[in-house]
Amino acid sequence: xxxxxxxxxxxxxxxxxxxxxxxxxxxxxxxxxxxxxxxxxxxxxxxxxxxxxxxxxxxxxxxxxxxxxxxxxxxxxxxxxxxxxxxxxxxxxxxxxxxxxxxxxxxxxxxxxxxxxxxxxxxxxxxxxxxxxxxxxxxxxxxxxxxxxxxxxxxxxxxxxxxxxxxxxxxxxxxxxxxxxxxxxxxxxxxxxxxxxxxxxxxxxxxxxxxxxxxxxxxxxxxxxxxxxxxxxxxxxxxxxxxxxxxxxxxxxxxxxxxxxxxxxxxxxxxxxxxxxxxxxxxxxxxxxxxxxxxxxxxxxxxxxxxxx
Amino acid sequence: xxxxxxxxxxxxxxxxxxxxxxxxxxxxxxxxxxxxxxxxxxxxxxxxxxxxxxxxxxxxxxxxxxxxxxxxxxxxxxxxxxxxxxxxxxxxxxxxxxxxxxxxxxxxxxxxxxxxxxxxxxxxxxxxxxxxxxxxxxxxxxxxxxxxxxxxxxxxxxxxxxxxxxxxxxxxxxxxxxxxxxxxxxxxxxxxxxxxxxxxxxxxxxxxxxxxxxxxxxxxxxxxxxxxxxxxxxxxxxxxxxxxxxxxxxxxxxxxxxxxxxxxxxxxxxxxxxxxxxxxxxxxxxxxxxxxxxxxxxxxxxxxxxxxx
Numbered sequence: 001x002x003x004x005x006x007x008x009x010x011x012x013x014x015x016x017x018x019x020x021x022x023x024x025x026x027x028x029x030x031x032x033x034x035x036x037x038x039x040x041x042x043x044x045x046x047x048x049x050x051x052x053x054x055x056x057x058x059x060x061x062x063x064x065x066x067x068x069x070x071x072x073x074x075x076x077x078x079x080x081x082x083x084x085x086x087x088x089x090x091x092x093x094x095x096x097x098x099x100x101x102x103x104x105x106x107x108x109x110x111x112x113x114x115x116x117x118x119x120x121x122x123x124x125x126x127x128x129x130x131x132x133x134x135x136x137x138x139x140x141x142x143x144x145x146x147x148x149x150x151x152x153x154x155x156x157x158x159x160x161x162x163x164x165x166x167x168x169x170x171x172x173x174x175x176x177x178x179x180x181x182x183x184x185x186x187x188x189x190x191x192x193x194x195x196x197x198x199x200x201x202x203x204x205x206x207x208x209x210x211x212x213x214x215x216x217x218x219x220x221x222x223x224x225x226x227x228x229x230x231x232x233x234x235x236x237x238x239x240x241x242x243x244x245x246x247x248x249x250x251x252x253x254x255x256x257x258x259x260x261x262x263x264x265x266x267x268x269x270x271x272x273x274x275x276x277x278x279x280x281x282x283x284x285x286x287x288x289x290x291x292x293x294x295x296x297x298x299x300x301x302x303x304x305x306x307x308x309x
Numbered sequence: 310x311x312x313x314x315x316x317x318x319x320x321x322x323x324x325x326x327x328x329x330x331x332x333x334x335x336x337x338x339x340x341x342x343x344x345x346x347x348x349x350x351x352x353x354x355x356x357x358x359x360x361x362x363x364x365x366x367x368x369x370x371x372x373x374x375x376x377x378x379x380x381x382x383x384x385x386x387x388x389x390x391x392x393x394x395x396x397x398x399x400x401x402x403x404x405x406x407x408x409x410x411x412x413x414x415x416x417x418x419x420x421x422x423x424x425x426x427x428x429x430x431x432x433x434x435x436x437x438x439x440x441x442x443x444x445x446x447x448x449x450x451x452x453x454x455x456x457x458x459x460x461x462x463x464x465x466x467x468x469x470x471x472x473x474x475x476x477x478x479x480x481x482x483x484x485x486x487x488x489x490x491x492x493x494x495x496x497x498x499x500x501x502x503x504x505x506x507x508x509x510x511x512x513x514x515x516x517x518x519x520x521x522x523x524x525x526x527x528x529x530x531x532x533x534x535x536x537x538x539x540x541x542x543x544x545x546x547x548x549x550x551x552x553x554x555x556x557x558x559x560x561x562x563x564x565x566x567x568x569x570x571x572x573x574x575x576x577x578x579x580x581x582x583x584x585x586x587x588x589x590x591x592x593x594x595x596x597x598x599x600x601x602x603x604x605x606x607x608x609x610x611x612x613x614x615x616x617x618x
Binding site for chain 2: 145189190201202207215218228274278279281285291
């Protein structure tokens with residue numbers, strides 16, 4: 001048997017993503033030793049029970065000592081504090097990475113704490129569910145999903161390559177781009193969709209009480225699709241919006257302009273504008289299916305799930 | 310064997326919904342004869358090939374002659390013209406129904422053409438996929454989905470009951486409310502979600518071309534969930550917005566006010582407002598799962614689908 005890719009891997013933060021990384025690395029035999037740290041004692045106890053870590057030390061600094069690769073899996077707003085805590089403990093040649101949904105702000109927060117003898121290589125696996133915590137993770141979360149690696153300007157190519165191979169080993173398809181470009185692409189593909197999903201669910205919650213209960217009852221008409229992503233972790237998403245503010249506001253501005261135009265078409269009974277818009281959007285859906293990012297199965301077999309009940 | 314529930318059932322319009330009704334009624338043996346009409350000769354030929362109708366006459370008027378129940382399955386904007394065509398041909402005691410996503414406007418359009426000896430009982434099965442046409446239908450589409458029956462003020466209780474039993478027979482859970490209340494509930498649960506999904510997909514399509522291709526590539530981060538409903542039939546949805554204008558504009562106004570508040574919180578870095586909002590929306594999701602309108606499986610097993618590829 002060949003030696004594992006990584007001798008010692010440290011994961012800081014045992015939530016949905018951190019615990020999934022630990023499980024995937026263990027299942028694929030990608031690291032000799034998997035060390036998991038979490039600032040919450042209850043979470044550490046649960047990680048020990050679940051058994052997906054070889055070691056669960058009390059502090060993040062202990063976890064990263066002697067680690068070859070460190071992956072910080074905490075909300076974006078906490079990454080600066082974590083970097084300050086673990087930076088001094090990083091060994092020469094260590095790779096420090098993360099999984100945050102925002103990248104420029106993470107670089108800004110973490111870079112000052114990375115010693116010259118270590119390598120900062122931020123990354124973002126575009127995968128998740130609406131569940132949180134160490135119990136929510138699973139080894140196949142990253143299978144066939146994208147992991148976007150966003151090296152800083154003077155990144156060491158060997159370190160970037162090593163981290164990319166680790167993510168490939170977990171089943172992800174790795175893509176590389178700058179932190180700034182990442183933040184723009186994710187603002188429209190992920191951050192804005194989450195914001196408007198959170199928003200419409202909030203609007204429904206504020207209706208008269210009897211109407212809200214009917215919204216829940218008849219949610220299968222479209223609303224339901226929004227509630228899944230609007231159930232995602234509030235802390236993580238608060239930080240996404242605070243730390244990718246400019247790109248989100250830019251995309252939100254475009255969205256609102258377009259919505260105002262559709263609103264005007266509805267008000268003035270302009271059916272042609274509505275029809276043309278609704279026809280155009282079908283092409284985007286086809287492209288997504290053609291690129292294998294989605295199945296063409298109608299409704300994801302939800303009617304089948306319902307029928308089996 | 311007992312006699313079927315309906316002697317002769319006529320379906321006008323063989324799209325996704327009409328062809329699904331025909332298939333469900335046949336599979337469950339709910340009608341002695343299923344007659345399907347469509348104004349498009351190509352669709353009629355396809356219906357004959359697919360074999361889910363006993364008769365496929367050339368005109369809607371022929372189809373409804375001697376029918377006990379007639380279900381009009383056309384875009385909302387066409388229901389007045391169809392009613393004008395078939396009204397004079399309805400036999401005494403016949404029930405005229407439809408499947409439109411808007412109800413008050415349908416009543417307004419159809420009622421003037423219904424003879425005194427027939428019964429208008431509008432209905433709306435809250436089910437569908439993003440596919441259209443006679444090939445897209447399937448018999449289990451309505452299983453465990455809601456069908457909202459919206460009787461007019463002076464409706465005949467026996468006719469309402471008979472139509473309700475037919476929908477129950479197709480597997481639907483039947484609920485009754487006024488056409489006006491239906492339109493308000495659907496504006497928030499279905500029409501507004503479709504409008505903002507169409508809108509965000511349009512915003513993405515208008516980005517610089519390289520960025521649009523990246524949006525497609527990285528759509529799994531949330532955007533993808535919106536593209537499914539933004540691929541729905543453009544004619545049907547144009548009519549929904551034209552004919553449920555007031556309720557949609559009302560709900561859209563609330564949505565925009567709320568979105569503006571979130572936008573302001575992002576601009577001014579007000580993390581507490583964002584966190585509180587994102588926490589509140591989780592409760593709605595829980596209610597939907599508790600009421601059996603959704604499974605709790607994370608991501609609908611999409612990662613499993615991806616892993617199997």
